[in-house]
Amino acid sequence: MAKKRIAIDMDGVMADLNQHYCDWYFERTGERVTKEQLKGLPETTGFPQEGIVHHFLHTPGFFRTAPVMQGSQEVIRALMEDYEVFIVSAAVEFPQSLTEKIDWLKEHFPFISWKNIVFCGLKTIVKADYMIDDYDKNLRYFEGERMLFSAPHNSNYEDYNRYDTWEDVAKFFAARQVEVAG
Template sequence: MARIVIDMDGVMADLTQHYIDWYEERTGERISRESLNGVPETQGFPKEGIVPQFLHTPGFFRTAPVIPGSQEVIKKLMEQHEVFIVSAAVEFPQSLSEKIEWLGEHFPFISWKHIVFCGLKTIVEADYMIDDYDKNLRFFKGEPLLFSAPHNVGHELYKDYRRMNSWQDVADYFAQLEEPVRLHQAAS
């Protein structure tokens, strides 16, 4: 049984689509997802400064859409592995309760015992980390798996990571492993 840690924002919760939808609701202007490829997260919107404010707006994290396939694949991974959801949520304190509620609604099969909110993810030790940011994967001692998001597409910083373009890619990756890398003993 391998230990897998999974990021929330950009991996389970589709913040890119949420930014696009909230931006359109507030400005009347629709931005294409493709136009955000290779652009730092929260940038690439014509009216500067609006999107970063969303991260501090009550209800933003609570109402994010679920990335397709994440629920089914995570549930399946939990049958064979020790899975933890790890989010650097303390940067946005109002997000803590919203993320707990969001997980309870969309991932009710994940116990509170398998949810970790932290600041830096350098403290995290596991066999695999699925994340959309180099800053979280770079210092990880296990196998880093990059989940594709517009901000990491086509960026030189991300070229050496094993890329997961969808949750089907994640399912296929773990299904093809004869013996997953195990750096840690699963807790009993």
Template sequence: MRKAIIAVDMDDTICHLVKRAIYHNNIEFPTHPLRYEEMFDWNTDHLRHPASTHEVFFGRPGLYEELELFDEHVVEEMEKLHRAYDVVIVTAADPATVVEKWNWLQRHMPFIPLENFMTCKRKYLLDFDLIIDDGAHNLVPSIEAGKKVLCIPHPWNIKAREQYDFPVMEGWENAKERIDQLLAERA
């Protein structure tokens, strides 16, 4: 019997990217500080300093290896999911960040094998039963394709959550039980 496939995003789903990028932005550009609560969109129009580009904000060497875990439950819950389901980590990545992301994953979740680590921006093109993600650009097409989704809420997905009423997961405590329930529901 085939195990259900759970696609799990990395950035701002199992670890905190935007908060760490803001931290570095505010050190480098103290006259143009950013706040997580004001990050209402994934594009980089929110960057206030002219030298703070998308590449600077998300491309600092070593950034992806220093990210904090999403919460104190994420590793334990991911391990439970890994034992019960076919868990694949699907993360958007520039070529320069792939190794950093893999290193982070191996440091925190070494039970995820290499063959279950993929870089992909258009995740809805993949075959999975449920996706856990923070990006509306992944959640909306997945729902439209008839797949189950679980949204990690952040300021940049407020509008999409209001429009699509995604199931939301605020934190990773009891995530496996929540996912078991979602998968048990008929599509």
């Protein structure tokens, strides 16, 4: 029997871009902004110097230096034992990010094969049993199980099952394994 497939987003799910925005903003302006202050606001907004954070997305080195989302490495490695896992990123929106994202994955997730990395524009082409993403625009048209990974910009979304941490994701899939075995 074929393994079920999980599509996992990078930015905001595996890479903690929201913390990265806050850190880069502080390093460049000396002004501290927390993720809590960004809650409910569109991504890259809510910073005193409007527009600067959007500029980070076009700055060489930004995607390469993003911190890893706590727990993601261990949980994804474990999921790969029972599922076919694909990393799916709308990376072509920021073309300079392509190489940086590949290098980031090689460093932090060396157990993920290049064959399981998909860079695309729209994620409507993705066919999987589960998708873990932080954006409604990616989950809305997905035909499998939609899993919203919590981020400040999606705190107002109510249409999806929400996962605040990778531990929550692990618990969900552990329960699925028990259901299948039971």
